[in-house]
Amino acid sequence: MQQIDLNYILTHLGENREDYFHAIAPPVIQSSNFAFPDLTAFRTAFSDELHHHVYSRGNNPTVEILRKKLAALEKTEDALVFSSGAGAIAAAVIGNVAAGEHIVCQQAPYSWTIHLLKKFLSRFGVEHTFVDGTDINAIKAAIRPNTKVLLLESPNTMTFEIQDLSACAALAKAHSIVTIIDNSYASPIFQNPADFGIDVIIHSGTKYLNGHSDVVVGVLCADKAMVKKIFESELMTLGGILSPHDAALVLRGLRTLPLRVKRSDESANYLIGKLANHPKVARIWHPFHHSFPQRELAMKQMRGCGGLFSVTFKTDSPDKMEAFIHQIERFLMAVSWGGHESLMIPTIGFYNIPGRENPVIPYTFVRFYVGLEDPEWLWEDLEKALLLL
Numbered sequence: 001m002q003q004i005d006l007n008y009i010l011t012h013l014g015e016n017r018e019d020y021f022h023a024i025a026p027p028v029i030q031s032s033n034f035a036f037p038d039l040t041a042f043r044t045a046f047s048d049e050l051h052h053h054v055y056s057r058g059n060n061p062t063v064e065i066l067r068k069k070l071a072a073l074e075k076t077e078d079a080l081v082f083s084s085g086a087g088a089i090a091a092a093v094i095g096n097v098a099a100g101e102h103i104v105c106q107q108a109p110y111s112w113t114i115h116l117l118k119k120f121l122s123r124f125g126v127e128h129t130f131v132d133g134t135d136i137n138a139i140k141a142a143i144r145p146n147t148k149v150l151l152l153e154s155p156n157t158m159t160f161e162i163q164d165l166s167a168c169a170a171l172a173k174a175h176s177i178v179t180i181i182d183n184s185y186a187s188p189i190f191q192n193p194a195d196f197g198i199d200v201i202i203h204s205g206t207k208y209l210n211g212h213s214d215v216v217v218g219v220l221c222a223d224k225a226m227v228k229k230i231f232e233s234e235l236m237t238l239g240g241i242l243s244p245h246d247a248a249l250v251l252r253g254l255r256t257l258p259l260r261v262k263r264s265d266e267s268a269n270y271l272i273g274k275l276a277n278h279p280k281v282a283r284i285w286h287p288f289h290h291s292f293p294q295r296e297l298a299m300k301q302m303r304g305c306g307g308l309f310s311v312t313f314k315t316d317s318p319d320k321m322e323a324f325i326h327q328i329e330r331f332l333m334a335v336s337w338g339g340h341e342s343l344m345i346p347t348i349g350f351y352n353i354p355g356r357e358n359p360v361i362p363y364t365f366v367r368f369y370v371g372l373e374d375p376e377w378l379w380e381d382l383e384k385a386l387l388l389l
């Protein structure tokens with residue numbers, strides 16, 4: 001795929017303004033169905049619903065503009081959007097396996113991806129193996145004759161484990177296995193898995209792509225054949241589509257994607273610089289930090305990191321950790337990330353919740369997301385709270 005200029009993608013691609021009064025902002029075509037002037041048009045549309053306007057569970061004009069931009073951002077031929085990132089992951093995986101087949105997945109993906117394999121697909125006779133994705137030999141060893149999907153998430157979003165994308169793609173191709181990656185962490189601004197030969201690229205568009213914490217949306221980017229297959233089967237059958245109104249909001253969000261992701265990246269680096277020198281900090285978790293075990297690979301595959309990083313703090317009691325967390329005011333305590341607002345997930349919040357405790361991550365661990373606020377203003381807040389540790 002030839003690279004299309006980012007400026008062109010965000011400002012012009014897919015926007016046929018002559019079709020709608022030369023409006024700058026594309027209209028929300030809030031219509032469930034579309035009429036045909038004659039039988040020839042009717043037949044043409046029904047022969048290819050993905051590219052004609054028949055019914056909005058299939059192809060809606062507002063949603064179509066978004067799809068075109070997303071495909072270009074990920075350097076793939078086509079894209080689909082779903083009502084959530086989880087929906088996009090499920091469609092990509094389900095679309096490439098059948099009963100009796102097997103999936104290899106990196107060991108620490110998004111929680112509902114684990115659920116999809118363990119609780120959902122196992123009911124339909126689809127097997128899976130979780131492997132240490134930082135070790136290509138472990139991935140290789142997990143491949144069986146019936147393996148059909150290699151499911152990656154690089155980096156993941158708590159500890160930022162990385163898979164070698166070129167090596168994974170080559171290994172999978174040699175065994176006719178489809179590679180699927182959750183690329184939400186890096187966004188298309190900082191990593192394009194298609195460059196390394198990955199087949200299907202997924203995003204939780206809820207995060208950076210929309211970027212305003214007001215839409216839940218999923219994205220699937222792939223070649224034409226894969227997109228057509230998943231459109232005709234999982235998207236049309238399971239019907240987890242995005243509404244035209246939400247698509248317009250995501251289009252609005254995309255206009256500022258590079259500005260936002262780079263701002264979050266710079267601000268995260270600013271805060272990491274401050275934190276790294278603080279006596280109460282035990283460890284910084286961030287793919288580009290000099291202490292990160294896979295830093296070299298991260299820098300080979302990614303152009304930047306964005307606003308997510310984690311910290312293990314030094315303290316001698318859970319009570320002090322709780323006091324520290326409660327003192328922080330300018331990072332909201334909330335799941336998700338990728339919006340305008342800075343957030344934190346303190347793992348001490350999972351204490352005593354069955355099934356949510358992570359034995360690998362101690363109670364002194366906090367996952368931060370840095371939004372668009374002034375990083376100095378955020379540091380003031382953290383510095384004050386650190387006195388309580």
Ligand SMILES: *Cc1c(COP(=O)(O)O)cnc(C)c1O
Nearest residue numbers: 084085086110157184204206217
């Ligand atoms: C949030 C998230 C998802 C799920 O996306 P939804 O839009 O919430 O369904 C999947 N993968 C990653 C890495 C995420 O952060």
